[in-house]
Amino acid sequence: MVTSSITALRKARRQEQLVSKRLLREDTTAEEGGQDGAEIVPDPLSEDEVKSMMFSMVMGVLKVLELLRGVQRGSEDRKRSLSCLRWALRNKETQQKFVRLEGSIRTLIGLFTSSLADMQMEAARCLHELSHSSDPAVAEACLPVTSYLLTYLSGHSVEFTELCLYTLGNLVVESEAVRKQLLPQGVIPVLASCIQSPHEAVLEGLGYVLSQLLQAKEAPTEIIPLVLDSVLPQHMLRLVCSGLKAGIGAAVEFAWSLHYIICSHTANTALLSLGALPALTSLLLDLASEIPEDAPEGLELLICPVLRCLSNLLAEETGCEVQIQDERLLIALFLILQCFLQQHPFIIQECLWLLNNLTADEHFFCSALLSLDLLPALLQLLPCSQMASVLVLTILCNIAEKGPAYCQQLHQQPALPLLLPTLALPDPKVVGQCLELLHLLFLHWPEAAADFVRQGGHQALEQHQSIPELQERAQALLDIIGQPLGASAFSPCHAMLSAFS
Amino acid sequence: MPARKCPPPASRSAGCACALAPPPSRAMLSLPPGLRRRLREGPSSPPAPPASRAPLPSPAPPFAFAPRRLRLGPHHPLLEDGDVHRHLYLQGVLSSLAEVAEKPKVSEFSCHISGCCQAFDTLEGYEHHYNTLHRNVCSFCKRSFPSGHLLDIHILEWHDSLFQIMAEKQNMYKCLVEGCAEKFKSSKDRKDHLVTVHLYPADFRFDRPKKVKSGPKHVSSPKKQGGSMPMDVSMETSEQFQVDPMEIGPSENMEIPQPAASPGPSVPEERLYKSRIPSTICFGQGATRGFKGPRKKV
Structure with missing residues (x-):
């Protein structure tokens, strides 16, 4: 049942028709029927x-109406x-x-x-x-219902409001006509006042409506500007960050909502100015330090969108990374990886994406990763999946690209023995990234090239000479390792190295 | 996490975790010791990264690597597995975040509002009843409203004696949509605005215009007419069950399916109702405007 759901969801996603609805039911077992929970x-x-x-x-x-004459009981x-x-x-x-x-x-x-x-x-x-x-x-x-659904969101019954919210959230995602009607009916101001509710159930339902609205294809032009003009973003951020203390259910919904806003790439300056980056960083640190050894159910639903928000915000060109020079972010990432690796492998690529964005331009994080001795753990992720391999190799490239001192450490750690089996993989994307890494290593730390040859790297490279997209790079590396150590091509690097040591 | 999301967890996550991405072998990730402690200790002074240096040459072809931060859009393949997981959760395939909490049953109790003897066995039931009937109630005409915003507008327009005078001089009819600051000369103008700008239904139930010449002064003198109509009686005997035809009235405001849709017996009953309620009667409308409510304030 689960496998077929997953297949259907993947297919729908690839067709950009991934739509889900939530059902709020209060059922007795008798009504549900089966004991196995089958509906x-x-x-x-x-x-x-x-x-x-x-x-x-x-x-x-x-x-x-007749009964009301006197009878109040027996409803x-x-x-x-x-x-x-x-x-x-x-x-x-x-x-x-x-x-x-x-x-x-x-x-x-x-x-x-x-x-x-x-x-x-x-x-x-x-x-x-x-x-x-x-x-x-x-x-x-159901179009005639929406104005009433909105009206009742200003009411005070928790259960009733919740029901109205989930109904709205379901309708919103099904029909553009409903969305087109809800905007002039004032859905955003209503949500903005509702988000100040003290009830977690209401907040979670509200987050659900927002996340559904923000996934709409017209969201970047029609919906997100209205959301940004309201008080919603600051409350969303607050509720995501209080997820551990208040309700995690609501935090999950608002975190996904933020993710949909951020990946639309229309609002990130506004969110950065609200302090989204330090707030989400500190949330991630709290999350990682409070995960019990056995990963608690459902925490990955919050962690995943938080990782995404951070990654995409870091990809903004604003120099914001200066604010988060905190090596604990790396520790948090690896603790999260350790915790969710087996049960929720999708978290690997989400973490590695963030790790790439942290290490891409920052010497600080590259150096912290090495000094915290996290490289062995990173190398362990190499064989997890094709996507993980490419990302790990890219992160290693980020580090290697920083120069000889970094390459020396990669060489000492030892990364090379793990790269050789990677070269034998059938995936040209993985092998291609591996060739890039080898090039950086050989360029900045020629001893690595010598070691590579000793470990049988020559043959590993030769097998790619016939693959069109790899052959040029494989040949170039063969040329490099064919030269005697200390040949003219490398001398500038040695000169540079002396500046670091 | 409310407990009532369903369907309930059937076969749990071990299955779907495997199904999401079946990797070859994933042993536990071994990390250096003491990381948790370092995380809790707070930021330490970072080790100084190698200081500034001359920029390294960019790679020469055929090599092309350049570090870059990735900005991923909503449909990027990297996000597929995470999105699928999110949607499994939405569709109730995963277990919810919290265990199912039974609503505590309490021993039956009655609504404490005088004249209301509705009984409840859950606090939630009582809460909803109270909020529907007793929270936003006009103290003059006992009509109840879904929100404080609508009640405020109602009191202003129906029971504030200055309102009519003011309305002749300036736009006084506030838009019903929260967050819209528009005001109008008449309730008719407001209705036009609601319909054209906010796409509200033309018969929006919480925007019944006040009839200047009201019918029989129903609420103010319920006893005169009581007894003949069930709804009237209900108002007399229990205010909380005031059934306002604005909100639920079979003859005028509530859509009754066409006779074709209603088999035989409905017709007489429907007629009976119609004959009992003169169309001029507007329930719930206080005939005495201003601030002299016929009943004590709630």
């Missing part, structure tokens, strides 16, 4: 059945018809029949906006079931 979907209803369900729902309301009765409808609406066909039925949505709105509290809640649950439909026509049938 039971009700059978579709016939058109007539949907009609008669609507009818009994309306009758139920009329009956309530179960009146809810029954609506909860039957809610149950039936789990079925996609029933959803489609329901929205096609004339007046159905308006009736539901009538109940949803009534002051009969439990009816209102049931109607909200029905709307929520509809919002979960994968049929865009169902989401669009």
Whole structure:
């Protein structure tokens, strides 16, 4: 089940149609049916059945009005018809029949906006079931509901507000028409006032709506500017950073929201000026220092977007890296790697991406990585995956590129014995990056070239002479190692080395 | 993390972790000792990196490596696995962040607002009931509103005797959308604005214009008409169940499915309702404007 979900998600992502919705249900086991947690979907209803369900729902309301004459207890009765409808609406066909039925949505709105509290809640649950439909026509049938959903976000019922939020979040991601309507209806100011709620459940739902809105393809031009004009960014940042103390669920949603803003590359100056970089750095340090030995479930859901935000912010050309010259960031990264490596291997490439951005231009981080003795751990990541190999080799190149003193350390650590098997890999991208690294090593630290030859590197290079994209570089390296040590090509490096030692 | 996200965890993450990327062998990462301690100790003075130096020559072809920071867009392949993990979580395939917390059941209790005897067995149920019916209630006409913002506007427009006078001189009708500062000459202008600018539905239920010539003075003198209508009675006997047709009224405001959609028995009942409620009656509208509410303030 999980594997098929993953395949479907990957496919959808590659088609840029990755859309997910959350379902908020309060179920008894009896309703859920199976003990294994498998969801039971009700059978579709016939058109007539949907009609008669609507009818009994309306009758139920009329009956309530009668009941109100004196009876305040026994409210179960009146809810029954609506909860039957809610149950039936789990079925996609029933959803489609329901929205096609004339007046159905308006009736539901009538109940949803009534002051009969439990009816209102049931109607909200029905709307929520509809919002979960994968049929865009169902989401669009819900267009008349959005202004009311927004209205109730200013209310005070935690559970009801939460339900409205998840319904909105689901509708938003399904239909551009819904988004186009929500913006003029004032969704951003409403969210901006709602984000000051003290309730974690509300905040998490709000973060969900934001993350859904910000993933929209028109977000960079239509939505992100409005978000930046509001108080939302500073609160988002605050809530992400208080994730360990307050609620991690909300922090996860806001961290993804920030990631969607940052990777749109339209707002990073604004976020940097809010102090996003030091705030997220310090969050990452806290996260790493508080992870128990056994990785707690779900923490990777927060760590992943935080890593991404940091990586992309560092890629801004603002000189911001000066603010975070803190070697503990490297320690945090490796502790996170150690913790999640086995259970959540995707974290490897996310960490290595950040490590690349830290080491690319900064002598500080290259030197700290070596002095903290983290190079052996980095080399251990080399065989994890193709992507990990390329990233590790790139980071090693970043270090080697800094000059002879760095290359000397790489040589001493010993990196070469691990590079030889890498040269034998079938992936030209990995091998190509490995050739780049060897070139830097040989250039800055000729002893490495001599060692390489002693370890049988000659043959390892020769096998790539026939591969078009590698042959030139392989040949160039063969030429280098063919020259006697200390030949003229390397003399400038030796001169430079004396300046460091 | 609310506990009610579902579906519940079925076969847990060990499976999906493997499925995400099956690497050859991933032993534990061995790190030098004492890293955790160093992390907690706070920033130490960094070791001085080798000082400034002459820039190294850029690589000559065929080599091309130049260090660069990567800026990745949302669709970059590096982010695929992480995105998939996020969406597995959203779709409820992963376990949620917190264990399922049962809502504590409490022994049945009643709403403490006088005249309301609604009973509850969960605090959440009571909370919602209170917020729906008792929190944003107009003390003059007992109508309840979904937000304080709408209640404020209602009180100003319906019960402030100065409002009409002021409204003749300046734009006084505030836009209902929070965050919009526009004001209008009349509620009609406001409605136009809501519909054209904010794409609100033309029949937005919380924007019923005040009828200047109101019908029978319903709320102010409920006893005169009471008894004949269930809704009226309800208001008399229990204010909290005030069923305002603005909010839920079968004859005028609530959409009843077409007769075709409603089998037989509905018709008489519907008619019965219609015959009972004169269309001129607007429930919940205080006939006495200004600040002399017919009932004691809540």
